[in-house]
Amino acid sequence: MTSGTPRRSDQPRTPQGKVGKFFDERLTLAGPMRKQLNKVFPDHWSFMMGEIALYSFIILLLTGTYLTFFFDPSMAEVVYHGRYVPMQGITMSKAYESTLNISFDVRGGLIVRQIHHWAALLFLAAMLIHMFRVFFTGAFRKPRELNWLIGLGLIALGIIEGFAGYSLPDDLLSGTGLRIADAIMLSIPIIGTWVAFLIFGGPFPGDVIIGRFYIAHVLLIPAILAALIGAHLALVVRQKHTQFAQAGHTEHQVSGERVYPLYAAKAGGFFFIVFGVCAALGGLAQINPVWLYGPYNPAQVSSGSQPDWYMMFLDGSTRLMPSWEIRLWGYDLPPLFWPTVVLPGILFTLAGIYPFLEAKMTKDTKKHNLLQRPRDVPVRTSLGAMAITFYMVLFLSGGNDLIAKAFDISLNAMTWGGRIALIILPPLAYLLTYRVCLGLQRHDREVLEHGLETGIIKLLPHGEFIEVHQPLGPTDEHGHGQLSYAGTPVPKRMSQLGAASPLKHIRGFFYPVKEKPEIQAQLDELEAAEVQERDTEHVLESSAAGSTHTGED
Amino acid sequence: MSNEFEVPSEDELREMTPEQLMIVGAEADGIHITHRRDRFPLRGTKAEKRAERGVAAAFTLAALGGVGFIVAFCAMPWHWHLPGTPQNFRFFNITLGVLLALMLLGMGVGLVLWAKWLMPEEEVIQDRHDDPSSEEDKIMTEGTLITGLADTGLPRRSLILRSLGLAGGAIATVPLVALVGGMIKKPGNALVETLYKPNKRLFPESGGRVPLVYDDWRRVSPDDLEPGGIATVFPGVHKEIDGVNGVTSASSPTLLIRLRPGQKVQARKGQASFGWPANNPEYVAFSKICTHAGCPASLYEQQTTRLLCPCHQSQFEVLEDAKPVFGPATRSLPKLPLDVVTGADGAQYFVARSDYVEPIGPGFWNRK
Numbered sequence: 001m002t003s004g005t006p007r008r009s010d011q012p013r014t015p016q017g018k019v020g021k022f023f024d025e026r027l028t029l030a031g032p033m034r035k036q037l038n039k040v041f042p043d044h045w046s047f048m049m050g051e052i053a054l055y056s057f058i059i060l061l062l063t064g065t066y067l068t069f070f071f072d073p074s075m076a077e078v079v080y081h082g083r084y085v086p087m088q089g090i091t092m093s094k095a096y097e098s099t100l101n102i103s104f105d106v107r108g109g110l111i112v113r114q115i116h117h118w119a120a121l122l123f124l125a126a127m128l129i130h131m132f133r134v135f136f137t138g139a140f141r142k143p144r145e146l147n148w149l150i151g152l153g154l155i156a157l158g159i160i161e162g163f164a165g166y167s168l169p170d171d172l173l174s175g176t177g178l179r180i181a182d183a184i185m186l187s188i189p190i191i192g193t194w195v196a197f198l199i200f201g202g203p204f205p206g207d208v209i210i211g212r213f214y215i216a217h218v219l220l221i222p223a224i225l226a227a228l229i230g231a232h233l234a235l236v237v238r239q240k241h242t243q244f245a246q247a248g249h250t251e252h253q254v255s256g257e258r259v260y261p262l263y264a265a266k267a268g269g270f271f272f273i274v275f276g277v278c279a280a281l282g283g284l285a286q287i288n289p290v291w292l293y294g295p296y297n298p299a300q301v302s303s304g305s306q307p308d309w310y311m312m313f314l315d316g317s318t319r320l321m322p323s324w325e326i327r328l329w330g331y332d333l334p335p336l337f338w339p340t341v342v343l344p345g346i347l348f349t350l351a352g353i354y355p356f357l358e359a360k361m362t363k364d365t366k367k368h369n370l371l372q373r374p375r376d377v378p379v380r381t382s383l384g385a386m387a388i389t390f391y392m393v394l395f396l397s398g399g400n401d402l403i404a405k406a407f408d409i410s411l412n413a414m415t416w417g418g419r420i421a422l423i424i425l426p427p428l429a430y431l432l433t434y435r436v437c438l439g440l441q442r443h444d445r446e447v448l449e450h451g452l453e454t455g456i457i458k459l460l461p462h463g464e465f466i467e468v469h470q471p472l473g474p475t476d477e478h479g480h481g482q483l484s485y486a487g488t489p490v491p492k493r494m495s496q497l498g499a500a501s502p503l504k505h506i507r508g509f510f511y512p513v514k515e516k517p518e519i520q521a522q523l524d525e526l527e528a529a530e531v532q533e534r535d536t537e538h539v540l541e542s543s544a545a546g547s548t549h550t551g552e553d
Numbered sequence: 554m555s556n557e558f559e560v561p562s563e564d565e566l567r568e569m570t571p572e573q574l575m576i577v578g579a580e581a582d583g584i585h586i587t588h589r590r591d592r593f594p595l596r597g598t599k600a601e602k603r604a605e606r607g608v609a610a611a612f613t614l615a616a617l618g619g620v621g622f623i624v625a626f627c628a629m630p631w632h633w634h635l636p637g638t639p640q641n642f643r644f645f646n647i648t649l650g651v652l653l654a655l656m657l658l659g660m661g662v663g664l665v666l667w668a669k670w671l672m673p674e675e676e677v678i679q680d681r682h683d684d685p686s687s688e689e690d691k692i693m694t695e696g697t698l699i700t701g702l703a704d705t706g707l708p709r710r711s712l713i714l715r716s717l718g719l720a721g722g723a724i725a726t727v728p729l730v731a732l733v734g735g736m737i738k739k740p741g742n743a744l745v746e747t748l749y750k751p752n753k754r755l756f757p758e759s760g761g762r763v764p765l766v767y768d769d770w771r772r773v774s775p776d777d778l779e780p781g782g783i784a785t786v787f788p789g790v791h792k793e794i795d796g797v798n799g800v801t802s803a804s805s806p807t808l809l810i811r812l813r814p815g816q817k818v819q820a821r822k823g824q825a826s827f828g829w830p831a832n833n834p835e836y837v838a839f840s841k842i843c844t845h846a847g848c849p850a851s852l853y854e855q856q857t858t859r860l861l862c863p864c865h866q867s868q869f870e871v872l873e874d875a876k877p878v879f880g881p882a883t884r885s886l887p888k889l890p891l892d893v894v895t896g897a898d899g900a901q902y903f904v905a906r907s908d909y910v911e912p913i914g915p916g917f918w919n920r921k
Contacts, residue, residue, distance in 0.1 A: 010567075034578050034579075034582065035582045035584075038575075038578070038579045038582060038584045038679075039584075039679070040584060040677045083632055083633045085633070085634075085635050086635075104633050107626065107631055108631075108649060111646050111653070114646075143683060176848055176864065179847045179848060180847065180864060183846040183847040184846070186744075186915050186916070186917040186918075187916065187917065188918070190918055191918075193740045193744065193917045193918060197737075197738040197739070197740050197743075198733065198736045198737055201736065201738060203740075203743040203744065203804070204803050204847070206796075207796045239683060240681050240683070248587075251681075252680065253678045253679060253680055254678070255676060255677065255678045255679075256677060257675055257677060258584070258675065258677050261672060262668050262675065265664050265665070265667055265672065266664070266665055266669070268664050269660070269662065269663070269664025269665035269666075270665065271661065272657045272658065272660040272661030273657070273658060273661035273662065273665070274661075275661070276653075276655075276657030276660075277654070279653035279654040280650055280653075280654035281650075282650055282653075283646055283648070283650005283654065284650050297801075298801075298803035298842075299787070299805070299806035299841060299851075300849060300851070301849045301851055301863055301864065302863070303852060303863040304863070305864055318846065318865050318881060319865045319866055319881065320881075322881065323867075323877055323883045324883070325883035331918050332917060332919070332920045334845075334916030334917070335845070335882075335883055335916075336846055336915060336916070339881075367683065369683070401863065401866060412868075412879055415866060415879070513599050513603060515598055515599050515600065516599075519595060519598055522595055523595060523598070526595065530590075
């Protein structure tokens with residue numbers, strides 16, 4: 001890598017050099033561009049969730065644009081004459097007809113429709129799991145509270161965008177969803193009736209809602225989503241990534257690989273992998289087969305009417321809501337209002353204020369660039385587990401009829417079970433998680449103090465059996481480890497300390513790679529030199545660390 | 554650390570290799586390459602060749618997947634056919650999916666493996682520079698903002714401030730008014746009335762009372778249903794009003810239930826005569842639109858005489874005048890007053906004596 005090169009001239013001679021000169025004379029790029037090319041990205045699997053969300057958004061834009069070439073967002077009635085025989089002669093809206101046409105009369109249309117739907121499900125799922133990651137590792141703390149809020153906005157808008165999208169085909173399932181959306185609007189106090197009539201252009205269903213949802217789905221919301229995603233990423237670039245605590249990681253630096261070429265290749269590759277998975281799903285796994293549901297008809301509904309997964313928690317909360325209607329001075333406050341308007345409002349508000357609340361409660365005004373291990377912050381971790389449990393009870397209750405059917409349970413028992421679980425399980429989840437966190441913390445301390453279990457049992461001369469423990473570092477006169485916990489993973493198995501693992505050093509997947517003897521000799525020599533260099537470095541590092549290490553715990 | 558780093562002179566830089574320049578350039582931006590190692594320090598080893606072949610194989614698969622996709626897209630049968638006829642069109646979507654995935658995954662896996670197997674491994678540390686702005690910066694910016702504001706004179710020219718506020722408010726409000734105003738629709742009686750409202754002009758034969766019809770506009774006769782039977786019926790209003798008629802209007806669907814012998818409906822106050830015959834009802838009719846969220850409450854269990862709404866599982870007891878007995882619904886399904894008339898052809902058919910006496914469907918604020 002260090003072959004000598006001739007002295008560089010100051011005038012570009014290669015075509016690339018000339019292109020560079022052209023742009024630099026106009027944009028003064030060399031400095032800023034170098035800095036961006038060298039930008040450092042930390043490498044941790046949990047950081048890929050946000051990437052999956054971003055890539056599925058791009059897939060949605062690509063496939064969605066394709067679909068607009070064929071979709072007709074009109075509620076005008078037509079009689080179907082397409083290729084799907086069972087629907088022939090049936091009166092339906094143009095929206096539904098064009099969705100059938102995409103599925104049956106456009107060559108390759110079905111797979112794009114299905115990829116689009118799968119990517120939407122993935123988009124929401126990836127955002128939610130990304131949010132969990134950010135929450136449980138404390139990545140939302142100062143200075144990143146703003147990005148936490150933007151992320152919440154993205155999830156809320158993503159849910160609305162998804163709902164608007166799956167409403168467009170105007171099939172029996174989505175029409176039922178729209179009917180409920182209308183009822184939810186009607187349930188808002190004072191202005192509800194006017195809101196519903198404003199959105200639907202009259203009493204449900206009217207003839208404008210599909211057209212309005214269409215422009216919201218393909219232009220308004222995606223534009224806001226794209227702007228928010230841009231802001232989200234801009235803040236990541238500005239504030240740089242968080243990273244897990246480990247040797248060599250500090251609050252003032254970020255460690256990882258540079259964009260060019262390593263990270264660009266990995267991230268670019270990962271985009272194609274996400275797209276590939278969506279394509280496989282679109283080809284192999286049927287999603288939203290609207291031709292089986294039929295066109296929307298207000299007099300019909302099918303049992304097992306479930307919305308897309310990200311709406312299920314609202315469906316569940318609505319099912320669990322007791323029949324409490326409030327009448328005030330001759331006015332009506334329907335039960336639908338609480339689980340569908342108030343509850344999501346509370347959930348998003350709680351999530352939004354959490355970073356500020358936690359900072360206030362813990363009196364923490366510092367900036368944090370190093371992530372925490374969930375076990376080290378048991379209260380937060382347990383609150384998160386509690387929130388997820390609450391969400392999961394709602395989510396499962398959204399499909400409680402399917403569960404009741406599959407396991408032959410009474411539907412009413414499922415509803416009551418859900419109501420009770422919603423109150424009892426979250427606190428239980430809190431307590432359980434708290435205990436688990438403390439247990440894990442203790443185990444970390446124990447390993448640091450007494451060393452790792454080696455699995456070697458020793459018989460002492462007087463007959464006692466003991467298990468040999470491997471200390472992780474220097475020990476005092478009692479054999480107790482002197483390393484203190486530093487917020488990093490503690491090795492729990494001998495193999496993590498480099499103990500013999502027979503498979504590790506065989507290279508090659510199907511058969512071992514055998515180099516020629518003389519080449520192998522050279523390789524061994526290089527490796528030996530490297531090992532020696534590393535050991536010297538290690539000694540230097542640990543002596544340096546030993547002098548600066550303080551017992552913070 | 555970048556502050557301490559001194560960029561070498563231009564002459565020194567011109568003597569360096571690209572790699573050295575990269576390291577120096579990174580260092581100049583506060584990016585420190587702490588570890589950098591060629592994964593194959595010896596060129597041309599078997600291990601390196603194998604890694605290279607692996608990456609190339611992934612890219613080749615991607616290319617093959619793409620070619621395969623085009624061939625399948627153009628050549629495979631894809632038209633839907635009824636069961637019983639050749640069903641090979643069913644492989645079309647699956648094949649497209651597999652080949653598309655092969656192309657994309659080949660590309661993706663190839664890129665990732667290329668980076669992981671062949672590109673030099675590295676560990677790089679970048680300084681963050683996320684301290685708040687320097688005091689000097691803050692003070693100077695503060696001064697700039699204050700001076701700018703003073704230059705506008707707003708703090709002391711309250712007349713301009715207030716009128717500007719008004720103008721801004723107007724500019725923000727006008728688009729809102731224009732959009733919302735354009736979209737606004739007065740609810741009026743739309744949530745209270747249905748197409749069952751008597752109409753003398755359309756139905757002179759029955760004295761204006763609206764006949765019940767099936768969704769194919771056949772009139773509903775008392776002989777149509779077996780005891781314990783159920784049918785979805787509609788107001789027989791052909792005329793399109795706002796794009797809907799009696800069969801397509803969302804407020805229309807009504808469940809006509811023929812009770813079994815011996816079954817009696819415990820009617821709500823003032824609604825005892827709504828069934829047919831009025832004195833000892835054998836037929837009752839309820840709005841099919843759930844009073845909770847508006848889904849059709851269409852699953853009727855003959856054994857338990859309960860109506861179930863599949864959306865949120867509200868259950869209504871038919872024998873108690875469709876009173877909600879489980880789930881989130883709070884109100885009974887409104888009952889349609891029934892009567893039977895004999896037509897000019899001598900056939901009997903059901904009519905609605907009047908509209909529903911209460912609003913059908915989900916609740917709303919000003920529901921009486």
